Amino acid sequence: MTGIILYSVAAILLVVSFLKDRKKTKLALKKAWVSFEGIMPQFLAVVCIVGILLSVVTPEMISKVSGKESGFIGVFISALLGAITLMPTFVAFSTADTLLKNGAGYTQIAALVSTLTLVGIATFPLEAKYIGKKGAFIRNLLAFLFSFIVAYIFEKVMV
Amino acid sequence: MKKIIKRYSFFLGVLLIIMALILLNKDTGLKALKLAKNSFFQMVEVLPPIMILLGLMDVWIPRERMIKYMGQDSGVKGIILAMLVGIIGAGPMYAAFPFTAVLIKKGVKFSNVIIFMNAWCVIKVSTVLFEISYLGYNFTFLRLLINLPGVIMMGYLTERLMGKDELTIIYKT
Numbered sequence: 223m224t225g226i227i228l229y230s231v232a233a234i235l236l237v238v239s240f241l242k243d244r245k246k247t248k249l250a251l252k253k254a255w256v257s258f259e260g261i262m263p264q265f266l267a268v269v270c271i272v273g274i275l276l277s278v279v280t281p282e283m284i285s286k287v288s289g290k291e292s293g294f295i296g297v298f299i300s301a302l303l304g305a306i307t308l309m310p311t312f313v314a315f316s317t318a319d320t321l322l323k324n325g326a327g328y329t330q331i332a333a334l335v336s337t338l339t340l341v342g343i344a345t346f347p348l349e350a351k352y353i354g355k356k357g358a359f360i361r362n363l364l365a366f367l368f369s370f371i372v373a374y375i376f377e378k379v380m381v
Numbered sequence: 382m383k384k385i386i387k388r389y390s391f392f393l394g395v396l397l398i399i400m401a402l403i404l405l406n407k408d409t410g411l412k413a414l415k416l417a418k419n420s421f422f423q424m425v426e427v428l429p430p431i432m433i434l435l436g437l438m439d440v441w442i443p444r445e446r447m448i449k450y451m452g453q454d455s456g457v458k459g460i461i462l463a464m465l466v467g468i469i470g471a472g473p474m475y476a477a478f479p480f481t482a483v484l485i486k487k488g489v490k491f492s493n494v495i496i497f498m499n500a501w502c503v504i505k506v507s508t509v510l511f512e513i514s515y516l517g518y519n520f521t522f523l524r525l526l527i528n529l530p531g532v533i534m535m536g537y538l539t540e541r542l543m544g545k546d547e548l549t550i551i552y553k554t
Binding site: 224225227228229231232233235236239246247249250251252253254255257258261262263264265266267268269270271272273274276277278308311315316318319322328332335336339340342345347348349351352353354356357360361364365368371372375376379380 | 388389391392394395396398399402409410412413414415416417418419420421424426427428429430431432433434435436437439440441471472473474475478479481482485491494495498499502503505507508511512515516519520523524527528531535538539542543547550551
């Protein structure tokens, strides 16, 4: 669905751009290709790393550590698992739902969802290519710490 | 050829690990391979059009305008814009990365770049309905309520912690 929308928007804008200025459009396409090819090495590696991680870290494994009574340790491990795993957002939500139904605590799941969406250890090499190693490190670290604040507030409000 | 192998050496290395995994534990290894294939196709669905949009953005939007709206002195306007662009973004986290390159090139303030990235990750319009249907209104809105100020704070903190030297390097290249 997202793909269809993106391809249509890109196609429409490309036509509009082409009608307005051929040269600029050609340049835009060239730039698009260069940046696409430019990230392929990192990208393909990341895709494989994600495959390895997801094959090892399963929902069953997460549900074992994220029970209601697991306390801070549970929150910490959930946050860590969320940080090393990478999944599409909507899959993350359905996973979280399954975990909650299987007895996981809201606090732990809040931390998990937060790091799943915000922190990407697997995608680090890719991110560092754009905002530098230091930038990517700081952003991920802050996001990881932020997840504990999110978990804390969930603990106070939802539980 | 040698050059290509060198560029892709990281990828080839990880591929070897998957091969080794298949030899060690066939089920896990094949699962890893299948998952890698899935995320590859997911990428094909979003990355090419995003690159084209970025190319168009690069040639059509003048640097001066970007600086005015999201640059060093853009203030609240810059924050809101960075957030909005991130929120309407669709696609996985890594799809946001190429955007940051163009934003930086066009002189967008670093805190706004990070705000854009984090907003893209956590407050996406395209997945709000998913979240509500799976995790309910309370969960979704509480998360949104915490994330909105959180994203802004993390943007500023990241810029602060980066330091001037590092930022100069990033904006130069």
